[in-house]
Amino acid sequence: MSSNPRIADYPIDPNFINRWSPRAYDGSDISEETVLTFLEAARWAPSAYNAQPWRFVYARRGTPAWQSLLGLLNEFNRSWAEKGSVLIVVLSKTMMLPPGAKEVVPSSTHSFDTGSAWGYLALQASISGWHAHGMAGFDKEKARVELDVPPEYSVEAAIVIGKLGDKSSLPEGLQARELPSPREPLSALAFEGKFKA
Numbered sequence: 001m002s003s004n005p006r007i008a009d010y011p012i013d014p015n016f017i018n019r020w021s022p023r024a025y026d027g028s029d030i031s032e033e034t035v036l037t038f039l040e041a042a043r044w045a046p047s048a049y050n051a052q053p054w055r056f057v058y059a060r061r062g063t064p065a066w067q068s069l070l071g072l073l074n075e076f077n078r079s080w081a082e083k084g085s086v087l088i089v090v091l092s093k094t095m096m097l098p099p100g101a102k103e104v105v106p107s108s109t110h111s112f113d114t115g116s117a118w119g120y121l122a123l124q125a126s127i128s129g130w131h132a133h134g135m136a137g138f139d140k141e142k143a144r145v146e147l148d149v150p151p152e153y154s155v156e157a158a159i160v161i162g163k164l165g166d167k168s169s170l171p172e173g174l175q176a177r178e179l180p181s182p183r184e185p186l187s188a189l190a191f192e193g194k195f196k197a
């Protein structure tokens with residue numbers, strides 16, 4: 001994006017600070033091929049024991065499942081995400097088979113691993129000229145029922161991806177927030193040796 005106010009304190013690939021989560025989408029259609037490209041990036045995320053616990057249920061705008069996934073979002077998220085191009089519900093497998101084991105055991109990293117996959121997906125969408133926005137504001141139990149999610153999978157998050165729209169389409173309060181957000185300084189987040197409060 002041309003007017004990105006973010007500045008990295010250390011040299012990183014610009015794609016990291018170019019990714020951000022808008023709410024003004026333009027209602028574009030998206031091809032399945034494009035959605036699969038984003039999911040392909042997610043597929044290559046690392047995971048403990050290479051268990052690959054991430055799963056995705058998606059619905060593209062204009063397809064029969066679109067309204068069903070849109071109906072899972074809370075009112076606030078639905079008000080702007082309805083102009084997105086594809087909705088994705090992210091799931092993770094809570095049980096895993098450790099190498100050499102005969103029985104599955106609870107995975108202690110299924111959410112952590114699946115978070116990596118979401119990050120990869122969002123980065124690929126941004127690199128490809130789209131924008132992904134993660135959402136916790138949706139009905140997870142309804143998602144479980146409506147999307148036929150088996151009990152051993154956790155419902156993690158929802159995502160909308162679309163093309164950037166005109167921010168004047170948003171209510172005033174949201175227009176003011178429609179820009180890449182800042183971050184805490186690295187010195188408040190990363191400590192050598194021991195945690196510093």
Ligand SMILES: Cc1cc2nc3c(=O)[nH]c(=O)nc-3n(C[C@H](O)[C@H](O)[C@H](O)COP(=O)(O)O)c2cc1C
Pocket residue numbers: 019020021022077133134135136137138157179180181
């Ligand atoms: C797991 C997750 C859940 C989120 N839930 C919501 C949400 O329900 N509604 C919303 O408007 N934004 C939501 N966000 C977006 C965050 O507020 C946003 O990512 C954060 O402010 C950082 O901004 P950036 O993504 O533009 O860098 C969520 C993001 C993540 C990763």
